[in-house]
Amino acid sequence: LISRMQPFGTTIFAEMSALATRTGSINLGQGFPDTDGPRAMLDAAKAAIDGGRNQYPPGPGVPELLAAVAAHQDRFYGLRLDPASEVLVTAGATEAIASVVLALCEPGDEVVTFEPYYDSYAATIALAGATRRTSVLRFPDFAVDDASLRAAFSSRTRLVLLNTPHNPTGKVFTRAELELVASLAREHDAWVVTDEVYEHLVFDGAQHVPMATLPGMSDRTITISSAGKTFSATGWKVGWLAGPAEAVTAARTVKQFLTYVASGPFQPAVALALGLGDEVYAALAQSLQGKRDLLCSALEEAGLRVSRPAGTYFVIADAAPLGATDGLEFARRLPELAGVVGVPVSVFHDDAEAARTLIRFAFCKKDEVLVEASRRLAAVR
Numbered sequence: 001l002i003s004r005m006q007p008f009g010t011t012i013f014a015e016m017s018a019l020a021t022r023t024g025s026i027n028l029g030q031g032f033p034d035t036d037g038p039r040a041m042l043d044a045a046k047a048a049i050d051g052g053r054n055q056y057p058p059g060p061g062v063p064e065l066l067a068a069v070a071a072h073q074d075r076f077y078g079l080r081l082d083p084a085s086e087v088l089v090t091a092g093a094t095e096a097i098a099s100v101v102l103a104l105c106e107p108g109d110e111v112v113t114f115e116p117y118y119d120s121y122a123a124t125i126a127l128a129g130a131t132r133r134t135s136v137l138r139f140p141d142f143a144v145d146d147a148s149l150r151a152a153f154s155s156r157t158r159l160v161l162l163n164t165p166h167n168p169t170g171k172v173f174t175r176a177e178l179e180l181v182a183s184l185a186r187e188h189d190a191w192v193v194t195d196e197v198y199e200h201l202v203f204d205g206a207q208h209v210p211m212a213t214l215p216g217m218s219d220r221t222i223t224i225s226s227a228g229k230t231f232s233a234t235g236w237k238v239g240w241l242a243g244p245a246e247a248v249t250a251a252r253t254v255k256q257f258l259t260y261v262a263s264g265p266f267q268p269a270v271a272l273a274l275g276l277g278d279e280v281y282a283a284l285a286q287s288l289q290g291k292r293d294l295l296c297s298a299l300e301e302a303g304l305r306v307s308r309p310a311g312t313y314f315v316i317a318d319a320a321p322l323g324a325t326d327g328l329e330f331a332r333r334l335p336e337l338a339g340v341v342g343v344p345v346s347v348f349h350d351d352a353e354a355a356r357t358l359i360r361f362a363f364c365k366k367d368e369v370l371v372e373a374s375r376r377l378a379a380v381r
């Protein structure tokens, strides 16, 4: 294995899901829903399979999905995109991130991102031979620290890799925070790649602000999202990116040699789903809000300190009040203590000390599963 990939062994998600299976624990580690997305979308995939759409789709994505992504960006955010040149379908958001970063970064370039970060960010930046420069979001409010963000930028900054709503913290970046990122990106003439896969999963009336909607930012912003989160279909691996034609063309050039294409019959099904009514989008967020409250209460009753998330389906809890001193060790012991699995947040950090006793739990599970997890968590106190 090349030296720059040596820090990346097995992902924490694989480790913790295997631990859950081995111990018969409730898996609140890896984030995936245990219910399916809209019925009409599932039926559309079956129809596509039965209708013979089982060979390579077009490289950029099937035309109806490209059009549906453009229509979605206009409908929700007033962003106008040309489906033919400014949208690209990818094998999940993961490939969207990889194809943009690999397309835009030369070895030695710097990528600014926040930590904790989604695990593929660090690995992808390393694959590109670029260097990550991070600014820490700190428990419990995870506010952007102006000075440390400024300090992460330099004359070598090529792009900012942003994620809002943010995994693993559940933070929804405020407009003011995004404006600071935007102004620094403009000052350093950097691209902003914004991972908005949780765009529709926000609570208590919180508002997701897409970076591309800020004044002057659509020309330098590449927006990424995925049907995995919006329509609870993580196994379909249908994602997309959208932005200036120059960047989309660059990403497409790389993407051709990563997967070429993927998810043929699922693409028309996701196109249909994107066109469903507002109530479909609202229903998932609404059900998740109740699940968040259920799990947060259970964690608090178990004696952990919780940062109540405004978005995503993750919550971070601090196990220090229970006497924990090492989150990784606590996460490995939690199946035995309580029959529940969570993910240590320190693995998403360069500065592991910033998250020493923090654990992430996913609440995208059936109510009865969360009720049982709550009952079990009461045992850790």
Ligand code: PMP
Residues within 6 Å of the ligand: 031, 091, 092, 093, 094, 095, 118, 163, 166, 167, 195, 197, 225, 226, 227, 228, 229, 234, 237, 238, 239
């Ligand atoms: N970005 C973030 C922030 C995520 O949480 C995930 C899924 N865990 C992804 C990207 C990857 O999305 P996909 O499954 O569509 O590749």
Ligand code: GLN
Residues within 6 Å of the ligand: 011, 013, 014, 029, 030, 031, 032, 167
């Ligand atoms: N995105 C999910 C999470 O953050 C799982 C991703 C994965 O398994 N690679 O938990």
